Amino acid sequence: MGILFWIILMVILLVIEAATYGLATIWFAAGAFASAIFSIFVKDMVWLEWVIFAVVSAITLLLLRPYAVGKLKEMNRRNKTGIDTYIGQTAKVLETINNLEGVGRADYKGQSWAARSKDDSKIIEKDKLVRILEIKGVNLIVEEIKEA
Numbered sequence: 597m598g599i600l601f602w603i604i605l606m607v608i609l610l611v612i613e614a615a616t617y618g619l620a621t622i623w624f625a626a627g628a629f630a631s632a633i634f635s636i637f638v639k640d641m642v643w644l645e646w647v648i649f650a651v652v653s654a655i656t657l658l659l660l661r662p663y664a665v666g667k668l669k670e671m672n673r674r675n676k677t678g679i680d681t682y683i684g685q686t687a688k689v690l691e692t693i694n695n696l697e698g699v700g701r702a703d704y705k706g707q708s709w710a711a712r713s714k715d716d717s718k719i720i721e722k723d724k725l726v727r728i729l730e731i732k733g734v735n736l737i738v739e740e741i742k743e744a
Contacts, residue, residue, distance in 0.1 A: 597642050602632035602649075619664055627653030682728050687711070687736060693720040702726060702736055711736045 606628035609621040630652040631645045638644065682704060690708060693700030695716040702711035712735050713720055720726060726738035 597631075597635065597645055599632045599635045602628045602635060602645070606632065619661060619668070623657040623661065624649075624653045626656045627651075679731050682731060682736070685728050686741065687726050687728055687738065689720055689722050689724045689726060692722050693718075693726075693738070702738060704728065704736065709736045710734055711738050713737075714739045 606625045609625035609628060613620065613622045613625065627649040631649040634648050635645055685704065687702040687704040687709070689700070689711065690703050691699060691701040693702070693711050693713050695712050695718075700711040700713070700720070701708050703709075711726070712732075714729055714737055718740065720738070720740045725741045726736075727741050728736050728738055730737045
């Protein structure tokens with residue numbers, strides 16, 4: 597196939613990876629790179645170039661992808677912005693939270709939010725402290741913080 601084919605394939609795969617940022621094609625780009633290097637030194641062994649492409653792609657996919665995905669998730673957790681920073685924080689109940697009646701408000705940093713309990717059967721009384729678990733639309737999903 598030759599070095600030109602493998603370099604073009606590698607560039608295409610890297611462009612796709614850059615556009616999608618999904619850790620899907622970068623492993624195959626590594627395989628194409630390895631095949632390009634191999635094709636410099638060994639001529640007329642197209643079948644072996646494809647074998648090297650497949651083996652290197654599979655190895656990088658199976659061994660490196662779990663590590664890379666973990667690192668990306670860790671980076672995303674550290675780089676929370678906006679309302680994502682509310683998750684795990686403490687809020688104060690302004691109005692009793694009762695999911696069955698569809699009522700409840702909580703204050704977080706001076707802002708009043710509609711609030712719902714994580715557990716529909718739990719009623720959280722006014723002035724209790726709650727932990728913000730998630731945000732769904734305009735509702736804080738919370739759980740009561742038990743006093744020690």
